[in-house]
Structure formats: C-alpha cells, structure tokens
Amino acid sequence: MKLQLALDELKLPEALALAEKVIDYVDIIEIGTPFVIDEGMNAVRKFREKFPHVEILSDEKIMDGGHLESKLAFEAGANYVTVLGVTDILTVKACLKAAKEYNKEVVVDMICVEDLPTKIREMEEIGAHVLAVHTGADQQAAGRQPIDDLKVMVAHAKKAKIAVAGGINSKTIHKYVELNPDIIIVGSGIGNAADPVEEARLIKQAMTK
Numbered sequence: 001m002k003l004q005l006a007l008d009e010l011k012l013p014e015a016l017a018l019a020e021k022v023i024d025y026v027d028i029i030e031i032g033t034p035f036v037i038d039e040g041m042n043a044v045r046k047f048r049e050k051f052p053h054v055e056i057l058s059d060e061k062i063m064d065g066g067h068l069e070s071k072l073a074f075e076a077g078a079n080y081v082t083v084l085g086v087t088d089i090l091t092v093k094a095c096l097k098a099a100k101e102y103n104k105e106v107v108v109d110m111i112c113v114e115d116l117p118t119k120i121r122e123m124e125e126i127g128a129h130v131l132a133v134h135t136g137a138d139q140q141a142a143g144r145q146p147i148d149d150l151k152v153m154v155a156h157a158k159k160a161k162i163a164v165a166g167g168i169n170s171k172t173i174h175k176y177v178e179l180n181p182d183i184i185i186v187g188s189g190i191g192n193a194a195d196p197v198e199e200a201r202l203i204k205q206a207m208t209k
C-alpha cells in the first residue's frame with residue numbers, strides 16, 4: 001500500500017521543503033491541482049530533479065485534450081497523470097494512448113461520478129491503470145468522506161489499482177487501511193498538521209501494520 005503526499009496549497013520552495021522532511025514515509029509525490037495551476041509543469045520538473053527515484057503524479061484532472069495534456073506531464077517527468085472520470089471516454093482513451101507511448105500510468109479521478117459501478121466497469125474495459133475514489137475539498141467542507149465510495153470501489157473493481165482521497169489523516173487512516181486500497185492520498189492531513197513529519201509517520205505506520 002502506497003502513501004501519496006498531495007501538495008496542493010504551498011508555493012514551490014515550501015513544497016520542496018515539506019517533501020524533503022517527510023520523504024521517508026512517502027511513495028508518490030502529488031503535484032496537486034492548485035499547484036499545477038500555479039506553477040505548471042515546472043513544479044513536476046523541479047520535483048523530478050530533486051527526487052529522481054520517487055514516483056510523481058501530476059494532478060491535472062484532465063477534462064479534454066487527453067493526449068496533449070498527458071504528454072506534458074510525462075515529458076516533465078511524471079509517472080502518473082489524472083483524468084476526470086466524468087469526462088468523455090474518448091479523452092480517457094487519449095490519456096491512455098499517451099501513457100502507453102511513455103510507459104506511464106493514468107489515474108481516473110472518480111470525483112462527482114454518480115454511477116460508480118458502471119464507470120468502474122467502463123474504465124477497466126479500456127485499461128485504466130488506477131481508479132481513485134475522491135471526496136473533494138468543497139464536498140469535505142459539507143461534511144462528506146470517501147469511505148462509502150471506497151467500499152463500492154473495492155466491491156466492483158476487478159483489475160485496476162484502487163486509490164482513495166479526501167481529508168484522510170492519522171485519526172481516520174485505519175478505516176481506509178482496513179479496505180486495503182493500493183494507494184492512500186493525504187494532502188491537508190499532513191500539510192496542515194502541527195507536526196507534518198509525525199503525522200506522516202503515524203499514517204505510514206498505520207499503513208504498514
């Protein structure tokens with residue numbers, strides 16, 4: 001089970017400094033969507049330079065132009081790019097084509113997908129590598145959590161890797177670990193913690209028990 005650190009809110013120097021502090025506990029560094037909007041692929045390139053052996057995800061949440069936008073991530077050094085499950089299947093297929101060309105992977109973010117079982121089947125049929133259950137920041141603010149969607153995902157996914165994101169921290173990690181996803185994504189839980197290193201350590205410890 002991998003821990004993905006989502007870097008969403010920091011500027012590049014602070015994000016690099018945070019990643020350096022917690023890197024021992026992290027398997028995948030996510031250049032989060034706000035960070036991509038702010039810094040573009042420069043952030044992916046800088047992290048690739050500084051952490052040559054760590055997996056990097058570019059959280060572009062692609063909605064259109066799947067091939068071109070995936071290529072930007074892969075050429076900058078990302079191992080994974082994200083596409084939105086709510087978009088047209090042609091866009092997801094275009095991302096998968098780029099991933100095949102660069103020998104990288106596509107994560108389908110299931111945020112706001114209404115019929116999860118059907119979308120899971122469709123995405124697995126076209127060969128999506130990772131399916132990510134995601135309760136977004138605005139949904140979290142309304143009190144939602146990704147645990148029920150993760151249960152649906154675990155019950156229906158047959159071959160794709162499973163990821164989960166949405167306000168997870170060291171207090172809630174155990175119920176997600178119990179469902180045995182391949183990747184657990186934590187952003188604000190670590191980034192906004194009083195002691196981010198201790199928070200990352202506790203989360204990783206819960207994942208490795």
Ligand SMILES: O=C(CO)[C@H](O)[C@H](O)COP(=O)(O)O
Nearest residue numbers: 006165166167168186187188
């Ligand atoms: O993709 C994201 C926001 O769109 C976040 O990176 C993801 O939700 C993880 O962050 P948090 O743990 O703070 O929810």
